[in-house]
Amino acid sequence: MPNIITSAEVKAWCRIDDDADDAVLDxxxxxxxxxxxxxxxxVLDAATCPSGIKQAxxxxxxxxxxxxxxxxxGTQTFYRLLNQHRLTVL
Structure with missing residues (x-):
């Protein structure tokens, strides 16, 4: 599955300035x-993924x-951001 967010976006979010942990972040x-x-x-697709899922x-x-x-x-925030995108399986 291709990444819906990049390691650069994660590094900006986490305020990481170096490349030492790139493999860990991936x-x-x-x-x-x-x-x-x-x-x-x-199924998450980078081209159509809602911003709420990317943020989660x-x-x-x-x-x-x-x-x-x-x-x-941050588990509560993760699920709170995802709840509106959750599909119910019957």
Whole structure:
């Protein structure tokens, strides 16, 4: 799945100025996108992805990056941003 946000966008959101953690950020972007796609029951496409989903992914990546011990604090924001895009599976 192609990334819906770039590592440059994530670095701007997280205020990261160097390239030392680029590989980590790429992995976190993939992880956040997988979570967003699973939660919304949608296939994410960079060309048509709503800004709310992109923002949710950025928030999730920032949270994973800052809280590597697993003590996430941005989970509520992530799901709140995704709720309006969630498709119900019957």
């Amino acid at each position: 992995l976190l972007i993939e992880t956040a996108q997988e979570q967003a796609a699973a939660y919304t029951n949608t 992914v950025a928030v999730f990546v920032a949270d994973l990056y800052a809280n590597r011990e697993g003590q996430m604090v």
